[in-house]
Amino acid sequence: MSNNKPTLYTSLSPALLHLYDLNNAVVVIIDVLRATSTIATALYNGAKCVIPVDSVARCIELGKRIDSITAGERDGQIAEGLEYGNSPFEYPEAFIRSKTLVLTTTNGTKLLHMALERGAGQIVTGSFPNLSAVCDYLVDQKMPVVLGCAAWKDRVNIEDTLFAGAVINRIKEHFSINCDSSQIAETMYIDAQKDLYGFMAEKNASHYHRLTGFGLEKDIRYCLTPDGANVLPFYEDGKLVVHNYR
Amino acid sequence: MSNNKPTLYTSLSPALLHLYDLNNAVVVIIDVLRATSTIATALYNGAKCVIPVDSVARCIELGKRIDSITAGERDGQIAEGLEYGNSPFEYPEAFIRSKTLVLTTTNGTKLLHMALERGAGQIVTGSFPNLSAVCDYLVDQKMPVVLGCAAWKDRVNIEDTLFAGAVINRIKEHFSINCDSSQIAETMYIDAQKDLYGFMAEKNASHYHRLTGFGLEKDIRYCLTPDGANVLPFYEDGKLVVHNYR
Numbered sequence: 001m002s003n004n005k006p007t008l009y010t011s012l013s014p015a016l017l018h019l020y021d022l023n024n025a026v027v028v029i030i031d032v033l034r035a036t037s038t039i040a041t042a043l044y045n046g047a048k049c050v051i052p053v054d055s056v057a058r059c060i061e062l063g064k065r066i067d068s069i070t071a072g073e074r075d076g077q078i079a080e081g082l083e084y085g086n087s088p089f090e091y092p093e094a095f096i097r098s099k100t101l102v103l104t105t106t107n108g109t110k111l112l113h114m115a116l117e118r119g120a121g122q123i124v125t126g127s128f129p130n131l132s133a134v135c136d137y138l139v140d141q142k143m144p145v146v147l148g149c150a151a152w153k154d155r156v157n158i159e160d161t162l163f164a165g166a167v168i169n170r171i172k173e174h175f176s177i178n179c180d181s182s183q184i185a186e187t188m189y190i191d192a193q194k195d196l197y198g199f200m201a202e203k204n205a206s207h208y209h210r211l212t213g214f215g216l217e218k219d220i221r222y223c224l225t226p227d228g229a230n231v232l233p234f235y236e237d238g239k240l241v242v243h244n245y246r
Numbered sequence: 247m248s249n250n251k252p253t254l255y256t257s258l259s260p261a262l263l264h265l266y267d268l269n270n271a272v273v274v275i276i277d278v279l280r281a282t283s284t285i286a287t288a289l290y291n292g293a294k295c296v297i298p299v300d301s302v303a304r305c306i307e308l309g310k311r312i313d314s315i316t317a318g319e320r321d322g323q324i325a326e327g328l329e330y331g332n333s334p335f336e337y338p339e340a341f342i343r344s345k346t347l348v349l350t351t352t353n354g355t356k357l358l359h360m361a362l363e364r365g366a367g368q369i370v371t372g373s374f375p376n377l378s379a380v381c382d383y384l385v386d387q388k389m390p391v392v393l394g395c396a397a398w399k400d401r402v403n404i405e406d407t408l409f410a411g412a413v414i415n416r417i418k419e420h421f422s423i424n425c426d427s428s429q430i431a432e433t434m435y436i437d438a439q440k441d442l443y444g445f446m447a448e449k450n451a452s453h454y455h456r457l458t459g460f461g462l463e464k465d466i467r468y469c470l471t472p473d474g475a476n477v478l479p480f481y482e483d484g485k486l487v488v489h490n491y492r
Binding site: 012013015016019152153154155156157158161177178179180181183184187188191203204205206207209 | 258259261262265398399400401402403404407423424425426427429430433434437449450451452453455
């Protein structure tokens with residue numbers, strides 16, 4: 001029955017997350033360019049786990065204490081004191097299998113910690129490379145959902161909005177959606193879906209320009225392509241691990 | 247030269263307004279359903295001024311002190327102690343000419359006071375009934391612009407986003423726009439422009455449903471129609487007055 005469907009909301013920026021009740025919800029952390037795309041890729045390629053941390057200092061400290069790879073960027077450059085960056089292409093299977101990745105990013109890992117502090121029922125991460133895994137999980141759980149866009153320093157961005165829209169477009173009949181942000185996200189996705197990369201370029205997306213300025217067109221194309229790393233990163237005990245939910 | 251164009255940003259919610267520098271900017275307060283549509287209408291119909299206040303108590307207090315009409319709603323009903331509501335149809339010329347309207351609303355007047363507190367360079371109000379007046383003014387001023395959506399209790403809404411998009415679609419060549427929220431707003435508007443009312447109904451906009459539940463379809467149609475009350479409400483000395491800028 002329609003009334004029994006769980007709710008779905010979209011938070012377009014971390015600065016709006018407080019408007020939504022996370023306590024009994026699955027919160028999907030969305031940072032398409034590139035944190036959550038890279039998390040899915042590292043786990044898909046066999047990483048033991050990804051430990052998301054919210055500062056470079058904490059990343060360095062953890063890297064000294066446990067056998068791990070430390071990674072993170074600030075403003076598009078590998079942060080001082082860390083070894084690797086945010087590109088999914090830095091984490092092929094031959095390199096990352098069975099290793100622990102400690103990762104800090106400007107927006108995505110920060111949002112994950114906000115969701116934790118606000119008592120999220122469950123936390124998973126979403127990106128186009130694991131779109132289907134996210135959608136399948138959300139439908140299976142039959143719990144309320146909050147799609148949390150990491151945005152850019154609290155400013156709404158196109159790419160995270162598009163991913164929220166892709167999820168909504170796929171699973172909306174399973175949820176009760178009374179949320180204009182979700183409608184906006186789906187409308188954007190429907191407009192963009194035939195050519196996400198072209199849409200990003202055409203719409204002059206600020207992050208697209210920041211990244212192409214760093215020569216990262218290949219990253220962007222990968223991060224906008226569905227199901228290249230189709231696992232579900234699930235947060236438990238301080239780590240993101242692959243969730244085998246079926 | 248392109249580099250000399252002033253910037254334009256869109257704040258999709260009052261909870262995002264702090265991200266934008268208002269000090270040297272024209273801030274457009276947007277509360278399509280219905281505060282800013284009603285403000286334009288009252289002024290177009292000859293009101294001496296509209297005094298926006300941020301609480302019912304302040305509205306009642308001012309109403310006792312000055313010869314005025316007090317108006318405001320909370321959750322779609324005329325607030326206790328006030329005389330009139332938020333509908334533009336309550337303010338025909340025969341009623342409002344030469345009068346002072348003291349108005350409080352759930353979202354729009356609150357955002358106006360936030361913009362004041364944050365040191366906005368200039369404050370005007372925008373809505374479809376005064377779309378052209380707003381666009382002409384912004385182009386003439388050659389100042390940075392922040393389009394401020396009043397939203398609904400900080401949640402992004404479709405109708406204010408659509409108006410921001412309509413403004414951007416009309417005047418974008420005069421501004422430097424590096425703002426994904428602006429791109430999102432314009433994309434929504436382009437999708438919706440052929441039938442704004444139908445778009446609102448189809449997208450299940452939360453405010454559309456709140457208002458049609460109160461029997462306000464006529465209000466919504468008016469509030470989505472361009473240039474029915476084409477004046478520029480300009481805030482100075484605590485009042486919104488018609489700005490004769492040409």
